[in-house]
Amino acid sequence: MSHDVIKTFTGNIEPGDHPYLQGPWAPLHEEVNADDLIVLEGAVPDDIDGVYLRNTQNPLHQALSRYHPFDGDGMIHMAAFRDGKVQYRNRYIETKGLQAEIESGERLWAGLMEAPSLSKRPGWGAHGAMKDASSTDVVVHAGKALTTYFQCGEGYRLDPLTLAQAGVPDWSPEDGISAHTKVDEQTGELLFFNYSKKPPYMHYGVVDRNDRLVHYTPIPLPGPRLPHDMAYTQNYAILNDFPLYWDPEALKQDKHVVRFFKDKPSRFAVIPRRGGVDDIMWFEAEPTFVLHFLNAYEDGDEIVLDGYFQEDPMPTNYEGALPGYERMMSYLDQFKMGTKLHRWRFDLKTGKTTEQRLDDRIMEFGMFNQKYAGRRYRYAYSALQVPGWFIFNGYLKTDLHTGESWEIRLPEGQFASEAPFAPRINAKDEDDGYLVTFIINETTGKSEVALIDCKRFSDGPICRVQLPHQMASGTHSCWANGVDFRDGGILARAAMGG
Template sequence: MTIDIVNTLTSDLEPGDHPYLQGAWTPLLEEVNATDLKVLEGTIPLDIDGVYLRNTENPVLQAKGKYHPFDGDGMLHMAAFKNGKVSYRNRFIQTKGLQAELEAGRALWAGLMEDPALSERAGWGAHGSLKDSSSTDVVVHAGRALTTFYQCGEGYRVDPMNLTHEGIPPWSPLDGISAHCKVDESNGELLFFNYSKHAPYMHYGVVDKHDKLVHYVPIPLPGPRLPHDMAYTENYAILNDFPLYWDPELLKQGKHVVRFFKDTPSRIAIIPRRGQPQDIVWFEAAPTFVLHWLNAYEEGDEIVLDGYFQDNPMPRNYEGAPAGYERMMSYLDQKKMGCHLHRWRFNLKTGKTTEKRLDERILEFGMFNQRYATKPYRYAYSAVQVPGWFLFHGYVKHDLQTGDSWEIRLPEGQYASEAPFAPRVNAKDEDDGYLVSFITNEKTQRSEIILIDSKKFEAGPVCRIELPHKLCSGTHACWASGADLESGGLLSGQPRSS
């Protein structure tokens, strides 16, 4: 392996007993370029061509009070596959917040668990006092990677091949861009939403394949809400109003305390992709909160939507957590929240909603073959959480037509990343491809890349590839094929020199 250390940031972090500043969540401070990565097991297939991008939370400076893992500075990791070879590099996302704090030499903004009054400067997004770390999500649109923050930020564009910082999109609206904007590979459109504490509380927009904002409309809500994801079909965008949001009375006092209003139904908004507010059709469903959707498609008069239903969106404090972190760890525990694969059907003719659970296991962070977005798809891939922790140690593949499923688990002490589906070059059918994931191995104190052949799912990784350092964990990832990058104006293959 050839490693070029590009930069190492200076940190004043004091991890102490914080559960999310150690182990698989140990911050990484170096930026590297690496080629000729060592294959630890198996052989890198010749029929995978593209880029795996993974966003992570990597705090650089000591928090003002109690650190929450979602406060961490964004770091993007890239693995490029071509002709049976793979190269890697990582970079901090050069947000305005990180640059300001590095210049000051200290944290300037309070985090999610801290008093907003501790922020020394105005913040970003719906909360208003948080730093936009752009550390939640990443997609590739119009040939560029776009990183986003879950409470809405400006969004940052990065060259997906060499991770060069390219700034904020010129179309970024005043209320920002939430994480989980969607890229429709069939036409190159980017669909996005944002939310805020001022009326109308949500907006929905479309950016075309030429990177032009072509549609932006309000989605009026009764008050401030905390949506996290959206979905789309061939003709519609799907947004939501779930009964988990900041307590309105406490919010008047400047306190951001989340409550679950269990007697209030969930509401799902279905709007034509270029529709106006008057075109919205609202459906009611069982009270819950959905962190992530899977796919959605139209079937006759119905819209079918798959995602992860939470039985208990507001769990009790985590027992056994270090003092002061009980609530934080509860809200990071999918088992306590009771996350299950679920299907909703919305009948546009009758206005009726029907629902059913698809699996009794605790599952979340689902992926599917993006070439089958908006279509009646067959296969879904969900992550299996380590009980009590925001970590994954396995995957489940579902056949949604037959009801069959297959599960694989990683060896003890190994933790996975969100694993997008990478179609095989010249793929013949829907599950003809690989799951791609970074793995952190606590026994070796290193990280790896693994590929899982979806056709031979239970056989486990077809190869394991060593990375030059141990990654800090995080949230979301995506895959962009070499052909798509070429059509977006980028060269396919190994990263360009910076």
């Protein structure tokens, strides 16, 4: 295998005994191009065409006091599949914050577990005074990759193949763009939301296939909230107001103390995709917090929404954790929070909500065939976490029509990524394609990109390809079909103004 080291960054990270600065979370500080990759197992199929992008956290400078893994600087990893071959690239996301810290040689902004007053410069995000690391999510829209930050930031665009930086979108609103923007493959639209500590506390927007902001409306809330995801159907967008948010009294003292108000209901805002404040329909449900939704669709007069219900959104402190990190370790453990696949039904005629538990096993970070986004679908693919750690070592395929499921686990010392579904060229069925994942292999000190044939799910990876280094773990990823951003596809036409 040959590869070119494009750049190596020098920082001042001292991992010490921090659990999320070592092992599969050890930061990577080099950028490479690799076109001649070694196939370790199987063969790269020639019926897959597109790019797999994953966002990861790679802090360059030491935290001001306490580091949280979500504070790390964003780095995109790209694996491009075409004609039975794979290419790999990785690049830091050149955010304004990262560039300023490289220039100063030190950390300038407080992180998630640090007091905003520690920040040395004005910052970004709903929390206030934080750095927009753009390290949470990534999608491909209008011919460009768009990376976003969970506390809201400006968003950054890159070429999905070369990872060349293309700056922030012209349409980025004052309150920023939250992670978990949604791209509708059928229309080319990007749906997004943001949130802040000032009224109306949330907004929802639509960017068309030509990368133009065409709709932006308030979603008024009773106070500052912490929404993390949204969903959509063919005709509606679904936002939320969960009873897990900053304590209002502590917030008056500029202290960001998260509390779960278990006596308050969960609330869901259903709004037409181009609707305004007067069009919002609010639905109440059992109190919980949902980090991630799967999909939503319309079923007659009802909207069906699938996601991961947390049975304990405010778990007890993690025993045996590094002092000062007990709460962080708990909030990163799906087993402590009890994340289970769940379904909500909202009756648009009566205003009533019904709920159903779909599976009692612990799972999260679900994916599905994006051709069925906003539409009735059958198959879901959930990531399985290592107990006690924010890291995955397996996947579960669920048939939502029959309840049947199939599970696979990686060998000891190997850790997976969030794995999007990549449809096979000329696919005939909803599950006719692959899960694509990066694997951190601590036994070799390298990473791999692997494919799981969803028609033969229980067989596990059918192809594993060696990468030149060990990447750090991270959060979200996406798949973009080659036909959509090459050769006049919908995303490519949008990038050219078509």
